[in-house]
Amino acid sequence: MYQVEDIQLVESKSYGTVLIKAKAILDYLMDHDSGLTLKEIHEGMEMSKSTTLKILTTMCELDLLWRNDEDKKYHLGAELIGLGQKALADFNIHQIALPYLKELRDATEETVHLGVEIADHVEFLEKLESPRSVNLKSKIGGRLNLYCSAMGKAILATKTPDELENYFDSNPLDPLTKFTLVNRKAIMKQIDVVRQNGYSIDDRENEVEVFCIGTVLKKHNQVYGAFSVSTPYYRMDEDREKRIIKLVLETKEKIEQAI
Known part of the structure; x- marks a missing residue:
């Protein structure tokens, strides 16, 4: 507005x-x-x-x-x-978001992903590699589960109670690492926190030793996608987490204003 x-x-x-x-x-x-x-x-x-x-x-x-x-x-x-x-039909979230996501990658020096929800998963539209040594399994066109990824949980936080119930009833909550939450109530608590904070956390839940901070791109009640910053867990500390969260939220605001 x-x-x-x-x-x-x-x-x-x-x-x-x-x-x-x-x-x-x-x-x-x-x-x-x-x-x-x-x-x-x-x-x-x-x-x-x-x-x-x-x-x-x-x-x-x-x-x-x-x-x-x-x-x-x-x-x-x-x-x-x-x-x-x-x-x-003509809208291209990738084209709009890419310049801002490149700035985010350069500011954090970590890998940045852009994704959209397809068939109860997040599909990668873009992966901007970290200039620092890191090896992530993700690739453009690949998919993530919603319940155990930063982008996925950010998207789940935009859904209505009925939509969430349908999602959990239709998708098995399989553990991908020893840190993956597979209890519906525990995941719902995380989703509530995401709604309050405006960002989501994947603390080694999808890929062991990988920590992600993500958020959704939404304007006028329309969800256009989500993006995240992924970093090796050993590079994350409290101060760095706060700094990346700040950069993620600033980038979210810039992209949503450009939509």
Whole structure:
């Protein structure tokens, strides 16, 4: 969602301030589960009432929004359905995320992975190798289990209770190392922690002696993938873990803003 200062920053560099404000209104509506009134939009966006009304009226004429006459709330319009489907068909998370993931690899000097969920697994889209000596089994096109990987647990943390129940009922929790959690309740506790912290940990659960910190890429309730930093366990200490977590969360924010 655009904040007022974000709109002003973009306006200084772009042509067409009305388009920028219209996009900000769309983002604002997408971040709310139900429609919003004119008052709620212009106050929430800190835009003048007259300007907001003009933009909303134009967007309704274009079917980008529609207004419920009973409660006077504005909702996303049908025209966005086709646009959204085409955008998803053309969307390439790899292309968007890659520059930021390269920066993360260079900053951490560790291996960085990008993945997406496919058939209850994480499939690798990218692997950026560490410049330091390390030998990880992962390869592009390879797959990880959700329950015992950093990217996988980050993805599980975005799911509803029903989706999680279906996942656990359909997938055996086999131990891959002596550190792998195979108890559903214990994994659910980890998932709760991931939701609170915004990142996930794989402490030698998927590959012995490999420690991973991961997070999900999500915007407007749409999950686009996940990424992680993987390091040999012997190179990890408390201070380094905190530093990598900070870099991972900063990278997450940059990519989500670029989506």
